[in-house]
Amino acid sequence: MSDPVDVLAGSDPVAAVLAAYRDGDRLLLRTGGTTGAPRVVVRTAASWVDSFPTYAELAGIGPDTVVGVPGPMTATMNLFxxxxxxxxxARHTHDPEDATHVVLTPAQLHAVLDADAARPGTVAVVAGDRLAPALAARARAAGLVVHHYYGAAELSFVAWGPHAEQLSVFPGVEAVARDGELFVRSPYVAEGVADADGWAGVGDRGHVVGTRVIVHGRPGTVTTAGATVVVSAVEAALADLGVVVVGIPHPRLGAVLAAVLPGSVGIAAARRAARDRLPSSHRPRRWVHRETLPLTRHGKIDREALARALAADPQELP
Incomplete structure (x- = not known):
């Protein structure tokens, strides 16, 4: 078997994807990992291209449309x-104002709406993070036609709907929940991630009711502006500071990381350490001192209580 095609190695990754499909080759995709380090996903080109007609039908994409994708091709959702x-x-543009269709994360959708750059009638396909019903409603009030999907680099499409609380299984996909963890079986799954019966998962929690998919997210992670961050990895990078990290809701980014420091550690020094050791997407946005932390009855840090307390604190983010 030939080596997979590293689609980001050349000057035109899109042409590399389509050529690999024509030649029956596999794709090597690099995608931002949950710890900040890129991970490699290998899949057949057909496992992407075979979903193109269904995606085109659901989103209404054809020769007369202009698709705006402002994000980089290093993100698999954008390259797809x-x-x-x-x-x-269809024609591709980086400018959402020049498009009939736009592909955005929820944070990018916020920015488009805040800039009053949403042209009525534009179709927005939103992915990469949870699309809250309120943001979807705001976009529709601005005249956008809104679609949302849940997926993963290893799984491709899993569910599609108007927002995160009304997702249905994507056509051609089966979804189940086992002990609260989501698994899918479909022709769109990457190599090496499915079990002997064809079921694959990435650790996301959720449940399935009929054709409806409810996604709760990945335990021990925070999704902020489309980046999935493993909290334990951030704490490990800053272990010498004694930092405790939790996610708190944010109206634009979905959530942000908040770092709680002991009083002996200065916030300025902690920020410098984070800049030196972590990618920008994985750095805490809020830093606070706490002499005591809430504990569970077993004596462990009660992270849910801590996150609630920080979310209720009116302190502004920098």
Missing amino acids: AVAQARWAG
Whole structure:
């Protein structure tokens, strides 16, 4: 078997995806890992391209459309969207204001709405993070047609709907929950992630009711501006500071990381350490001192109580 095609190695990753499909090759995709280090996903080109017609039908993409994808091709959701647009004969642009369709994260959708750059009638496909019903409603009030999907680099599409609380299983996909963890079986799954019966998961919690998929997220992680951050990895990088990290809700980014420091550690020094040791997406946005932390009855840090207390604190984020 030939080596997979590293689609980001050349100047035109979209052409590399389509050529790999034509030649029956596999794709090597690098995607931002949950700890900040890129991870490699290998899949057949067909496992992407075979979903193009269904995606085109659901989103209404064809030769007369212009697809705006402002994000980088290093994000698999963006590379997929541009490859699908080229396959469909649509034109691609980086400028959402020039598009009939836009592919955005929820944070990018916030920015478009805040800038009053949403052209009525534009179709927005939102992914990469949870699309809250309130944000979806705001976008629709601005005249956008909104779609949302849940997936993963290893799984591709899992569910599709108007927002995160109304997702249905993507056509051609089966979904189940085992002990509260989501698994899928579909022709769109990457290599090496499925069990002997074809079921694959990435650790996301949730449940399935009929065709409805309810996603709770990954335990021990915080998704902020589309990046999934393993909290324990951030704490390990800053272990010498004695930091405790939790996620707190944020209206634009979904959530942000908050770092709680003992009184002996200065916030300025902690910020410098984070800049030196962590990628920007994985740095806490809020830093506070706490002499005592809430504990569970077993004596462990009660992270849920800590997150609630910080979320209720009116302190502004920097």
